[in-house]
Amino acid sequence: MKEVTPEVTIRRLTRYxxxxxxxxxxxxxxxxxxELAKTCKISSSLVRRDLSxxxxxxxxxxxxxxxxxxxxxxxxxxxxxxxxxIVIGIGNVGRVLLNYQFMNPGLRIIAGFDKDPQKAGKxxxxxxxxxxxxxxxxxxxxxxxxxxxxxxxxAVHEVVNRLVNSGVKAILSFALIPIQVPEDVVLSxxxxxxxxxxLSYKLKTRGL
Amino acid sequence: MKEVTPEVTIRRLTRYxxxxxxxxxxxxxxxxxxELAKTCKISSSLVRRDLSxxxxxxxxxxxxxxxxxxxxxxxxxxxxxxxxxIVIGIGNVGRVLLNYQFMNPGLRIIAGFDKDPQKAGKxxxxxxxxxxxxxxxxxxxxxxxxxxxxxxxxAVHEVVNRLVNSGVKAILSFALIPIQVPEDVVLSxxxxxxxxxxLSYKLKTRGL
DNA sequence: CCGTGTGAATGGCTTCACAGCC
DNA sequence: GGCTGTGAAGCCATTCACACGG
Numbered sequence: 001m002k003e004v005t006p007e008v009t010i011r012r013l014t015r016y017x018x019x020x021x022x023x024x025x026x027x028x029x030x031x032x033x034x035e036l037a038k039t040c041k042i043s044s045s046l047v048r049r050d051l052s053x054x055x056x057x058x059x060x061x062x063x064x065x066x067x068x069x070x071x072x073x074x075x076x077x078x079x080x081x082x083x084x085x086i087v088i089g090i091g092n093v094g095r096v097l098l099n100y101q102f103m104n105p106g107l108r109i110i111a112g113f114d115k116d117p118q119k120a121g122k123x124x125x126x127x128x129x130x131x132x133x134x135x136x137x138x139x140x141x142x143x144x145x146x147x148x149x150x151x152x153x154x155a156v157h158e159v160v161n162r163l164v165n166s167g168v169k170a171i172l173s174f175a176l177i178p179i180q181v182p183e184d185v186v187l188s189x190x191x192x193x194x195x196x197x198x199l200s201y202k203l204k205t206r207g208l
Numbered sequence: 209m210k211e212v213t214p215e216v217t218i219r220r221l222t223r224y225x226x227x228x229x230x231x232x233x234x235x236x237x238x239x240x241x242x243e244l245a246k247t248c249k250i251s252s253s254l255v256r257r258d259l260s261x262x263x264x265x266x267x268x269x270x271x272x273x274x275x276x277x278x279x280x281x282x283x284x285x286x287x288x289x290x291x292x293x294i295v296i297g298i299g300n301v302g303r304v305l306l307n308y309q310f311m312n313p314g315l316r317i318i319a320g321f322d323k324d325p326q327k328a329g330k331x332x333x334x335x336x337x338x339x340x341x342x343x344x345x346x347x348x349x350x351x352x353x354x355x356x357x358x359x360x361x362x363a364v365h366e367v368v369n370r371l372v373n374s375g376v377k378a379i380l381s382f383a384l385i386p387i388q389v390p391e392d393v394v395l396s397x398x399x400x401x402x403x404x405x406x407l408s409y410k411l412k413t414r415g416l
Numbered sequence: 417c418c419g420t421g422t423g424a425a426t427g428g429c430t431t432c433a434c435a436g437c438c
Numbered sequence: 439g440g441c442t443g444t445g446a447a448g449c450c451a452t453t454c455a456c457a458c459g460g
Binding site: 010011014015017018019022039040076077078079083085092093095096097099100102103104106107145146148169170171172176177178184186188189190191192193194195196197198199200201202203204206208 | 218219222223225226227230247248284285286287291293300301303304305307308310311312314315353354356377378379380384385386392394396397398399400401402403404405406407408409410411412414416
């Protein structure tokens with residue numbers, strides 16, 4: 001049980017959660033830090049250290065109960081409660097998101113928004129799509145924790161500003177363009193091109 | 209000019225590149241480490257340190273020439289040459305990728321693959337889609353650096369094994385399930401759900 | 417004079433190694 | 439006996455502060 005938790009630890013926690021979900025699907029009940037470490041390609045002491053920031057979840061001599069650990073991590077991440085999400089921009093990326101099967105029921109997309117009137121009024125995977133001009137009203141009337149921005153590059157700035165002004169505190173963007181948001185708003189990115197570039201770099205360092 | 213480059217530096221390099229691309233679009237020619245730092249929300253000394261691992265790209269008293277710096281970073285990342293990519297699985301995610309407009313011409317998707325015979329023979333965004341059973345042959349006949357896996361969860365394992373056996377050395381997966389690959393193969397993930405979980409965590413630490 | 421590049425110092429993440437408990 | 443949880447050590451990334459060059 002420690003003081004300050006490094007951000008990298010949180011990122012690894014999500015990785016552990018994916019591994020644990022996979023293990024329970026395969027009927028596994030208990031896991032050792034060593035096993036979790038191997039699947040995540042890190043050291044077992046780091047796994048134990050990461051988990052120890054939040055409590056004593058393991059049993060000495062035995063390991064970790066997978067169901068218990070999953071629930072603990074969900075609790076730490078704040079996805080044991082329901083997080084209502086919205087998606088802005090129902091193009092190719094937006095459609096992927098509306099069809100996304102989340103492993104955790106806490107993450108729930110409850111609406112999509114698009115400027116195209118043709119798309120408004122329809123449902124995708126059971127999720128209603130509204131016209132863009134209903135955005136602010138919807139955010140205020142519903143309990144929106146997180147918004148995902150999947151609009152074209154040149155519309156990102158405007159959309160983010162509208163989200164911030166409507167009180168959204170967490171935004172995930174698919175377009176990696178620099179945006180300034182207030183201190184109390186968290187902004188992160190899904191960086192497909194960057195990930196590919198990092199792979200390219202690693203190939204290069206291996207002489208390929 | 210330093211010895212070993214931390215992996216985080218490479219990740220930040222891709223971020224700098226996005227910022228620089230954005231700046232040149234807006235007609236900017238020269239940038240200070242301080243400006244780059246501000247848009248990336250890090251310290252200016254870290255920007256300078258990151259760049260100094262690879263050479264003296266700046267001009268003392270003046271800053272960095274944006275075009276020069278872009279080219280240097282592309283060179284470091286190994287995307288100054290052409291990287292031929294393929295996408296396996298042409299569902300929603302696969303379609304996003306084939307339609308993806310890369311900022312860097314070095315990254316080039318040259319084919320898609322799918323098990324569905326209906327999809328084979330068509331083109332998406334000018335990129336040919338082949339039947340899955342042509343995968344190995346195509347990899348061997350073309351110069352494939354990187355493969356992107358966008359198949360359903362339960363097919364990932366098999367696809368990754370086939371890629372590895374065909375000689376692919378870098379794989380980007382959209383399904384975050386644990387896979388073992390040989391030492392000389394780089395595997396990374398696009399983790400949409402994990403990013404959302406991290407946002408949820410940050411909201412929670414802020415009392416939301 | 418101004419901003420980069422970099423030794424030196426700092427701070428924080430990871431590993432080590434073992435005490436404690438099942 | 440075996441594995442977790444954790445002080446202490448080690449190591450590596452970041453910051454500091456200033457010499458250097460335009």
